[in-house]
Amino acid sequence: MTAHDPLYDAARLQEIADLDLLSPEVDPTLADVAALAAERLGLPVSLISVVLDEALHVAGAHGIDGLWLGETRGHPVEWSFCATSVRTRDAFVVESAATHPEHATNPLVTQDGVRCYAGVPLISSRGHVLGNLCVVGLEERSFSPADVEVLRELAREAVRRIEARRAA
């Protein structure tokens, strides 16, 4: 964490507020995008995450009913795979979480069984990375460039819907 870490950029957090991304009304507009991502990549869970300064907020989701994440709708940011894309502005893929140098000790891996992850950033028209569209699985797997492109395409649709709410 540095003073210039995008996670703590006040303008980025203001953009999240301006887009009203913490409202429960966002989920119905994004849940089918998450469902489509899970279906097309053949994985049980997909999230449209909003990465805050100290936590990840679940703005839209598929496959988390019955999990603790379905109740909390978020978790501490230090467990977040999605925070990486806020910093790099690029896709982040983890094919074997249990052996990944950053995430092998992540409680989502050690306690909750996450084994693979692929996410792409949601970038607003003002240039801020809001969070990610991601898929999560409980078994190791590889992701092809085509898989990532599917996520990018759906992420663009998610951002379009998010910004349509601002315009409305």
Place this chain on the structure above:
Amino acid sequence: MQPSTRTVIPGYSLRPPGEADARAALQRVFGEERGGERWSQACRAAGLTPGRVEDGEPFERVVEALSAQGGSTAVVARSMEIRLRTYARLAAHAAGASR
């Protein structure tokens, strides 16, 4: 300021946020002076004294007041709410599992 003394959840290494955490979070985003001002304003709105906010219900009341400030301050407040909610949910599960 003493850090929260509530139990760390085994396996998750998670403790609930307290006043020092919230103030530090605000100062990371808004700078030392402006972040501190926002925290003090929230404490006053909640009828509490900055630097003397106890864990639990008093702290949660200040986080609510912080949320009411709106904008990016409310986003920082939501981070605290999520961390509190996650701690409560996982602590309850851990307590149930140990019975």
